[in-house]
Amino acid sequence: DPGPIDLLALALGESPSNPGVEIITDDGIKGYRFDESARLLGVNSDVIFTHCHRFPTEFSFIVTYKQHVEPKQSEFIMTLLAQDRRNVIVGIRVLRDRFYFDFRGNDAIEKTSVGFRQPTSAGWHTLIITVTSHTIKFTLDCATPTIVRPPAKFWSKINLRNTRFYVASKRAREKRFTGLLRQLVLLPGADAAIRVCPSPHPHFWHPWMTKLQVGSKFTTVFPDENYLKCFLMENFSVSHQKGEAPECTSQSKGNLFYNDDRTLEICNGVKYQPIRGGAPRMDYVIDFADIDTHSNTTSIEIFEIPNTGWFLATANMDTRGRNRSEIFRWDPIGQKFDHHQFVRSQSATRWKYFEIGPEYFLALANYGGDGVRGVSSAIYRWSRRRRLFLRHQVLAHSHARDVDVFMHNNDTILVLINHDTEGLTQWNVSSFVFKWNPQFRLFQLQQSIPTLGALGVTHFHIAYFTCIAVANGYDGIMSNVQSAVYCIIDGYFRPIQYFETNGAADWEFFVINDRFFLAVANNAEFSLKTGQSETTTTSVIYELNIRDQQFYEYQRIVTHGVNDFEYFKIGNQHFLAAANAKPAEGRHEATSVIYRWMGLEKFVVAHELPIGSCTDLDFVAHGDDYYLAAANPLGQRSKFYKIITF
Known part of the structure; x- marks a missing residue:
């Protein structure tokens, strides 16, 4: 779609001097008058039809003109002449009180003319001629159009190579247009009347x-x-x-x-x-709304239930007997999240929203804390009748720190990551993989995976492979342990690569321009032997080598007690946000950092957010707006930030 093509401007631009062209202002509007020395004024069709030398199946001409007297012989406003510069392929002419559109029919030999009566007033007028294969439509000054079905179809397949448009003439001294011409525009592929009309002054219209x-x-x-x-x-x-x-x-x-x-x-x-003018770009971040909870929050999940609303779930710690997490609903009028319901929990660590067919679910990972026995995670299902999430299934006893749900070959898979056993006696424990049974409408245990004080899991798909990255955080002695990537092979998750990590808390998978990345958030370096703990660590971004089918180190980033990496994209910009829970050396307040991908420069610091201790960042795009939710593990007020773009 090349858009409107200003034939008059192109013709005037061919020659700097433009002999025979006079600029006249009439009724405050600039127009052009042409004498016989301007009869060759025009533009070659090869300039316009650069890829396909044929007319489209639908196109329009827009002519704004003024004529003081009715011509007694045909005067051509525009002609498209064949290679011999004699035969008219397309022409617009006026004779007495009628306009005519001339064209070659489907035999490309006989000329066909379609007429339309023009007004008798001598003012400025805009005529739109819309051509399709079967009809010619005339729209004058945005009035009711006249549609004519010509005896012959317009032959759009005629070859236009080496043809030429002539403005206000037929290349001859006679039959030139003697009135004023303000514009002559060709609009390929569309009815120009839709663009110009309705308008009380269509003669003011211009392609821009x-x-x-x-x-x-x-x-x-x-x-x-x-x-x-x-x-x-x-x-x-x-x-x-x-x-x-x-x-x-x-x-x-x-x-x-x-x-x-x-x-x-x-x-x-x-x-x-x-x-917007072009793709949006991130400018800065502002404080937008408070999320007041009944206890400290470890993570946030934002989701939307179709035809119902926008929700935010907080996974809350158990404080002073308040063992419950919360679900909030967005108030579009008040521009805030209102409390919607409580959900009983046991030091919850993670929510995960997912859909199965027409039903909507939330999975909740419960950790339980020190000395808490009989901890179970759970699945909740949205009740359309009660408009609440109701408990649907209780999962195996666990001290869960993360949960993820995803699809594989039309199966819904749930991975529950366990951190340790009851009583903090063993960190070499099993995490579980469940598969949805549509007959019983329940998740059934499919596989167990050995993990070491695991804190996080994320799934990803590459080509035909479905994989998970498990963040192992502690083996009972030190935090320097191996984390792993598992992929489904022969129906089961099998390890394919191990990584050296330091108290890994989270993995984040993302794609930039067909390049695949994995980022691990290394939370802390701790050794039981020395009793020393260091929260300023180096987190690592890896990139997949397709040929080797292995991830290799791409970049290192200094983080401070980081608990979460969050990738997001705004327009054509790629970002990676680090949720830091501890302050950097020399600072009193924790600062989360947003990194922007800059090609050869890799990820560079774009924004530093002084938002205090943060254990989770959740990005969401809602309409044309972008937001970041930040979980506060030290207080009862988490935050909802808005990203301002331009």
Whole structure:
């Protein structure tokens, strides 16, 4: 879609001097008058049809003109002449009180003419001729169009190579257009009347203009008022009418509304949404809303239930007997999360939202804490009738730190990561893989995986492989242990690569331009022998080598008690956020960091967020807005931040 093609501007641009062309201002509008020395003025069709030398199946011509007297012989406003420069392939001419559109029919030999009566007034007029294979439509000054079915179809397959458009002539001294011509535009592939109309002044239209709906009225506005004054050679001001956006329906899809704040919004068929110039880019982060919980929070999960709303679940620690986590629902009017329901938990560590068919679920990983026995994680199902999450299934006894749910070959897989045994006596424990049984509507144990004080798990898909990365954090002696990547082979997860990690708390998988990355968040370096703990560690980003089918080190990042990596993308920008729970050396407050991928420079610091101790960051894009939720492990107020873009 090349957009509108200004034939008049292209023709005038061929020669700097333009002999025989006179610029005249009439009724405050600039137009052009041509004498016989300008009869060769035009543009070669090869300049326009660069890839395909044929007309599209639908196209339009837009002509803005003024004529003082009716011509007694044909005067050509535009012609497209064949290679011999004699035969007319397409022509627009005026004779007395009628306009004619001439073209070659489907035999490419006989000429076909379709006529339309023009107005008798001598003012400026805009005629739109829309051509399809079966019909010719004339729209004059945005009035009711006249549709004509010609005796012969327009033959769009005629070869236009080496043909030429001539403006205001047929290349001969006679039959030249003697009126004023303001514009001559070709619009391939569309009906130009949709772009120009409705408008009370269509003769002001130009290809660079945009149809807007200002207040409750349609109008047409140039993007640059100074250009408008220069182009029309008259004083012109763009008026703005205050008011709310009109109703957005499927019939008004594509309409634009000019807001009081000088921004544009477009109707998408449901609502008006802001128009951006190009892809959005991250600018800065602001405090947007508080999430007040009944106890400290370890992680946050944001999700949306179709036709119901936007929700946020917090996994809360047990403090002063308050062993319950919370689910909040977004209030679009108040622009905040309101409490929706409590869920009984046991020092919960992670929520995971997922869908199976038409049903909506939440998986909750419960850790239980020191000395707590009989800890179970659970699955909750959304009840449409009660509009609450109800307990659906209790999973095996565990001290779970993370849970992930994903699809593999149409099966729903749930991985529950256990940290230790009851009483903190053993960290070499089994984590569990469950598979959904659609007949019993329950998760059934499929496999166990040996883990070492594991803290996190994340799944990813590469080609036909489904894999998980397990973050092992502690073996009972030290935090320097191996974490592992498992992939499904012959129906079971099998280890394919091990990594040296230091108190690994989380893995994050992401893709940038067909390159596959894994980032491990190394939380702390601890040794039972020395009793020393260091939270300033080096976290590592790995990149997959497709040929070797192995991840190799890509970059190291200094982190401070990091618990979570969160990858997100805004427009064409890629980011990796580190949720730091401890302050850097010399600082009193923990600072989370957002890194931006910069190609050869790799990930560089883009933003430092002084948000205090944070154990989880959750990114969400909602409409045209972007947010980050931050879990506060030291207090009862987590935060919801908004990312400002431009």
